[in-house]
Amino acid sequence: MSSSDNGTNPTLRLQGIGKWFGSLHVLDDIDIDVKTQEILTVLGPSGCGKTTLLRIVNGLILCERGEVSFKGEVVDGPRPEMAMVFQNFGLFPWKRLDQNIGYALRIQGKEKGEIDRLVSHYTELVGLGGFEANYPSQLSGGMQQRAGLARALAAQPDVLLMDEPFGALDALTRETLQEELLRINEAEPKAMIFITHSIDEALLLGDRVLVMTPRPGRIRFQFETGFGRGRDLEEIRGGKRFQALRHYLWEAMRNPEEEPEPIPDLVIE
Amino acid sequence: MATDAPAATGVSTDERAFWERIKEPAVYVRLISLVVVIGGWELMGQTGNIDPVTFSYPSAICVAFWDLIASGQMTAAAYESSQILVAGLLIAIPLGIVLGILMGRFQVFEYAVDTYVFALYATPVVALAFPIAMVLGVDFVGKTTIVVFFAIMPIIVNVYHGVRNVDLSLLEVTRSFCSTESQRWRDLIFPSVVPYLVAGLGLACGRALVGMVVAEFLMSISGLGALSQDYIADLELDKGLAPVVLLMVVGIALTKVVNICETKFSSWRVRQES
Numbered sequence: 001m002s003s004s005d006n007g008t009n010p011t012l013r014l015q016g017i018g019k020w021f022g023s024l025h026v027l028d029d030i031d032i033d034v035k036t037q038e039i040l041t042v043l044g045p046s047g048c049g050k051t052t053l054l055r056i057v058n059g060l061i062l063c064e065r066g067e068v069s070f071k072g073e074v075v076d077g078p079r080p081e082m083a084m085v086f087q088n089f090g091l092f093p094w095k096r097l098d099q100n101i102g103y104a105l106r107i108q109g110k111e112k113g114e115i116d117r118l119v120s121h122y123t124e125l126v127g128l129g130g131f132e133a134n135y136p137s138q139l140s141g142g143m144q145q146r147a148g149l150a151r152a153l154a155a156q157p158d159v160l161l162m163d164e165p166f167g168a169l170d171a172l173t174r175e176t177l178q179e180e181l182l183r184i185n186e187a188e189p190k191a192m193i194f195i196t197h198s199i200d201e202a203l204l205l206g207d208r209v210l211v212m213t214p215r216p217g218r219i220r221f222q223f224e225t226g227f228g229r230g231r232d233l234e235e236i237r238g239g240k241r242f243q244a245l246r247h248y249l250w251e252a253m254r255n256p257e258e259e260p261e262p263i264p265d266l267v268i269e
Numbered sequence: 270m271a272t273d274a275p276a277a278t279g280v281s282t283d284e285r286a287f288w289e290r291i292k293e294p295a296v297y298v299r300l301i302s303l304v305v306v307i308g309g310w311e312l313m314g315q316t317g318n319i320d321p322v323t324f325s326y327p328s329a330i331c332v333a334f335w336d337l338i339a340s341g342q343m344t345a346a347a348y349e350s351s352q353i354l355v356a357g358l359l360i361a362i363p364l365g366i367v368l369g370i371l372m373g374r375f376q377v378f379e380y381a382v383d384t385y386v387f388a389l390y391a392t393p394v395v396a397l398a399f400p401i402a403m404v405l406g407v408d409f410v411g412k413t414t415i416v417v418f419f420a421i422m423p424i425i426v427n428v429y430h431g432v433r434n435v436d437l438s439l440l441e442v443t444r445s446f447c448s449t450e451s452q453r454w455r456d457l458i459f460p461s462v463v464p465y466l467v468a469g470l471g472l473a474c475g476r477a478l479v480g481m482v483v484a485e486f487l488m489s490i491s492g493l494g495a496l497s498q499d500y501i502a503d504l505e506l507d508k509g510l511a512p513v514v515l516l517m518v519v520g521i522a523l524t525k526v527v528n529i530c531e532t533k534f535s536s537w538r539v540r541q542e543s
Contacts, residue, residue, distance in 0.1 A: 058445055078447050090442040094460045103456070104446045155446065 011036045011071060011158055011191045012057065018065030019052055025216040026052050027063070032210065032219070034159070037189040041196055041206030045253065049217030050195045051087075054163050057193065058084050070159070080108060083152035084161040087168060089144045091136040097147055098123065098132040104155035122150040125184055142173035149181070153188070162194040166201065178204055179233055186230060199249045203242060204233050211249070214256055221252075325507040330514060333507035342496060347515065350492030353409065354481045357416025361473060365421040366466065369428025374458075379429075386425055394418045394480065398487045412484035412491075419480025423472035431465030432458060467531040474523035478516055 010033035017030040026049040034040050044050050056063045059077040068075040070082070083104065091100045102119040110118075123129055126146040136144050145165055152160055166174040178201060185192070196202050202209045203225055210222040225245070227236055236242050290296055307327055313319050314326025321329070337343035372379045372386070398415060405411040435458055443453045485494025493512040501509035 060441060060444055078445050080447055084442075084445045086438065086442065088438055090438055092439065092442075092456060092460070095456075107446050107448050107452055 010034060011038075012193070013069045014053075014057065014066070015069070016066030017053070017056060017063050017068070019049065019056065019061075019063045027056075028216040028218045030066070030217070030219060034191050034193060036158075036191055039185065039192045039194060039205055039207045040210060041194045041202040041208070042210050042212060043196060043199065043202040043249070043253075044212030044217060045214050045256065046197060048212045048214050050197075050212060051163055053217065054084070054161050054193060054195055057159075058082055058161055080104075080155060081157050082159045082161055083155045083157035084163060085145070085148050085152045085165045087164045089136070089141075089148045089168075091144055091147055091151075093136055095135075096132065097128060097134050097136070097139070100136065100147055101128075101150045101154055103151055108155070118154045118156075119150075122154040125153070125187070126150040127180065140173070141169050142177060145169065145177065146180075149184075153184070158191060160190050160192045162192060164195050164197065167196070167198075174201075175233075181205065182231065182233070199246055199253065200237075203227075203245055203249070204231075204236060209249075211252060220256075321506060322504045323506065325510050329507040330510050333505075334511040334514060337496070337508060337511050343512065343515065346491075346493045346496040346512065350481055350485065350494070353412045353416055353484060353492070354477055356409075356413045357480065358420055358473070358477050360413070361417045361420035361477070362424060362470065364417070365424025365469070365473070366428050368421075369425045369469075370432055370462075372425070373429045373432025386422075389418070390422045390426060394422075395483055395487075398483065402488050407488040412481075412488050415484040415488070416477050416480040419483070420473040420477040423476065424466070424469040427465040427469030427472075428462055431462035434465075435461045463534050464531070467527060467534070470530075471524055471527045474527060475520055478520050478523075482516065 012032070012034040014030055014032040017027055018025075019027040030053060032040070042050050042053070052061070055061045057068050057075070059068075059075045059079060059082075062076075070079065092103070095103070098119050101123055102115045105115045105118055119132075123132060126149055128143060128146050128150065131139065131143065136147070139147070145168075148165065166177050169177065182205065194202075194205055196205075204227075206225050208222060208224050211220045212218065213220045226241070291300075311327045314329060319326050325333075334343070368382075368386075372382065394415065397418060401414050401418075402411050405414050439457055440453075443457055448456065481492070482494040482497075485492045486498060490498065493516060497509050497512040499509075500506075503509075
């Protein structure tokens with residue numbers, strides 16, 4: 001693998017991933033490359049194996065076919081260069097917010113001064129300054145997921161794995177966090193796989209959107225959103241391209257059996 | 270009197286807080302219930318409706334309690350009893366925690382011992398007093414063993430369930446962040462077990478007291494159990510019941526201590542409720 005990092009070499013490469021739970025065929029022949037600093041959103045109906053795919057990438061479970069490689073090395077277990085943000089936040093209820101955010105750093109055996117510095121940096125970055133001494137149960141769902149995000153970022157991974165992170169939040173909190181996530185990613189760009197079942201979310205956040213079929217999960221089609229970096233979500237939402245892509249995805253999701261029409265050629269406004 | 274109390278009412282803040290508390294149903298319903306039950310019982314005794322040979326009543330028990338303390342019998346008996354109680358708990362608590370953790374975490378160990386543990390859990394330990402006396406004697410060792418058998422079961426079973434009920438999604442979090450096994454114990458398993466352990470300790474203290482009295486009744490007769498039994502046999506029911514009152518008080522006090530420990534160890538849980 002080339003060590004020169006010009007943003008086009010794949011950070012993550014999935015080759016021919018196949019997964020069975022007993023006799024249940026969950027994933028079939030998944031090939032994905034994720035480039036450095038690319039945000040890939042994975043869209044699919046419930047039960048198409050999106051979360052299973054993410055757990056395989058993280059090394060939490062093994063696949064029967066194919067392999068995942070990170071910068072050319074085969075992934076055979078969790079590794080510190082990847083950090084997951086969990087759908088149900090996954091915070092320790094008996095740890096204060098700062099302890100939760102510093103969790104990965106303590107696991108990595110970082111020095112206390114370093115931990116304190118990184119924790120306070122990422123606590124501020126996700127907008128949780130002043131809540132360090134609170135326990136998760138004292139915070140709203142949105143704030144808990146901010147903490148979940150800060151914990152993953154503080155580990156300073158190369159790849160962020162997002163498992164429907166905003167799925168359990170109300171619509172308003174969700175939109176706020178989508179904007180925050182893009183803002184944070186502008187400041188500290190990383191490769192990201194973002195699992196979602198929301199069409200809007202997949203379009204708004206993704207550089208590339210990958211649509212999966214129902215069980216067994218296969219790649220149905222994928223495309224570049226073309227909204228560019230530094231995007232203004234409000235502006236995108238009102239634009240023709242977003243509306244057209246949204247309609248296109250909506251039709252495709254509603255008719256999972258039909259071969260979708262080619263994506264309309266749209267100019268970027 | 271607090272100096273900062275409002276002068277107009279002339280009531281101190283302490284006094285006001287007291288009257289505020291009295292207004293809570295939890296407090297006044299209990300008070301009324303106590304007055305009715307204890308008062309009724311006392312009234313029955315005072316009006317001669319209780320035969321002092323078969324039963325007694327509160328004021329007579331109080332007088333007997335004081336007499337037993339004054340004569341030094343109560344303190345001597347309590348000292349004797351406390352030795353097997355404390356020794357039994359000091360063995361049962363750590364042993365129960367270790368066995369519970371081993372059973373919960375290591376499947377081979379669980380399969381090897383769970384039959385005996387759950388069989389013993391279902392067995393009335395009183396029935397074991399005789400074989401224990403045969404093997405270990407009827408003195409300190411035998412009696413302490415009875416206390417251990419009584420107290421250890423809820424600790425083992427609760428810790429076992431605590432370890433088994435560790436949140437699987439948090440287990441995945443520890444794996445995802447590359448935690449080592451010892452870090453996993455510190456961050457996840459021990460904190461998850463604490464509430465189960467505390468509940469187990471509360472039960473264990475109550476059962477240890479029962480075990481203590483059973484041992485003192487059935488093996489070489491001693492301590493508070495003996496004191497009570499001797500006076501009941503002599504048909505002095507007031508003196509026979511006084512040690513029972515002491516056991517009640519100790520039982521309540523131990524439960525309180527366990528509760529205070531719980532609050533200390535799980536501050537996050539208490540804050541959640543407030």
